[in-house]
Amino acid sequence: MKNYNNKIELATQISTLKEKGYTIGFVPTMGALHNGHLSLVNKGLSENDFVVVSIFVNPTQFDNKEDLVKYPRTLEADMALLKQVSDDKIIIYAPSEDDIYGDQIQSQSFTFDGLEHEMEGAFRSGHFDGVGTIVKRLFEIVTPDSAYFGEKDFQQLQIIRKLVELHQLPVNIVGCPIHRAEDGLAMSxxxxxxxxxxxxxxxxxxxxxxxxxxxxxxxxxxxxxxxxxxxxxxxxxxxxxxxxxxxxxxxxxxxxxxxxxxxxxxxxxxxxxxxxxxxxxxx
Missing domain, CATH: 3.30.1300.10 (Pantoate-beta-alanine ligase, C-terminal domain)
Incomplete structure (x- = not known):
């Protein structure tokens, strides 16, 4: 299983795979992986030759800075979990903030035909600007054929679909059912x-x-x-x-x-x- 923290090296590897005719799936995450994430990875593997899993706690989508500080970071455990799924078909991209943002950690401003103002947007100021910024950037780096998102964040899923539509990004967005614990609690x-x-x-x-x-x-x-x-x-x-x-x-x-x-x-x-x-x- 290959692990990259540099976007240029990752892009070079993906380009090599695509030249050989391989398809690339993509599962963006903020780490602290659980079975819900793994269900997305398995879906991606069933439809693509390789799956890139990004592990990056994105600072620009947190309206609560304390939540950002406390967000679990478990990279070694995440890598071990992914290795159990596949040792040769998963590519990990675990970048630093510098690799993603350079010296300016800030969001772009997006409009999503009003989707960004409802529900989460009304309660989390700037959240979807941060989501749009990181997802668009990751799509540009990874250049996937398909990207997989869980329906637990249904509003986010719809906004990403709108992002792809408005910016004419060449990626197929696949929504996947909510993965739940046995007692019904949505995995998070x-x-x-x-x-x-x-x-x-x-x-x-x-x-x-x-x-x-x-x-x-x-x-x-x-x-x-x-x-x-x-x-x-x-x-x-x-x-x-x-x-x-x-x-x-x-x-x-x-x-x-x-x-x-x-x-x-x-x-x-x-x-x-x-x-x-x-x-x-x-x-």
Whole structure:
């Protein structure tokens, strides 16, 4: 398994592989890998000859600097985990901030047809500028045929699709199902930071989403939203930041249901100081 921390050396290797006719999949990560990441890697390996996995904690997408400092960095463990998946078909790119940004660590300014202002964008200032900056930069370095993203970050997935469309980037974006623990909690690198008590209660998030999905079949979006809000008021260990039912195309909150549109429920909660997000398709 080859490991690069220099973009020029990586690009040279990828160019050599492409000249031989090999296809390249790409899974961008911030490390602290778990089975959710591995499901993306396995999907990429099933559709490509090689998969590049980037491991880079991107400073420009953190609106909370304390979260950036505390974000787990486990490169050696990540490499060992990936080696168990494949020893010869995975290429790791673990760059420094200098290799990505040079001497100016700052975001570009992006517009994504308004997608960036909804949900996460409303609560995390500048977040999607940081996401757009790093993903566009990584696409330029890796030049993948296909890139794989989990639906846990569904808004991010839609924004990356829009990024590719608006900037005419030659990469196929593949969305992959949310990978969950046996009790339903969506896999996240942040889960490792949960206290025992918070980890025990965290599956309540997905359980509530499932009930909300059933209720949405016969009730209005407002009714379901009010019901979810009341359920979280009964859980002192979880603080609801938002619950929104939105059109999956525009990501705008639904006011009146239409049988011609598809909807998804999005949720963000705090378990102590750990922020957890999840979502579920409703129809």
């Amino acid at each position: 690198s942040r889960n490792a930071r949960l206290t025992e008590a918070h980890r025990d209660i965290a599956p309540f998030i997905y359980k509530t989403l499932n009930v909300a999905k059933v209720k949405f079949g016969t009730k209005s979006a407002k009714y379901v939203t009010d019901w979810v809000t009341e359920q979280f008021k009964k859980q002192p260990l979880l603080e609801l930041e938002y619950f929104i039912i939105a059109d999956i195309t525009t990501l705008k909150e639904v006011k009146r249901k239409s049988t011609k549109k598809s909807y998804r429920a999005f949720i963000a909660t705090y378990a102590g100081d750990i922020r957890l997000i999840d979502n579920i398709a409703l129809n």
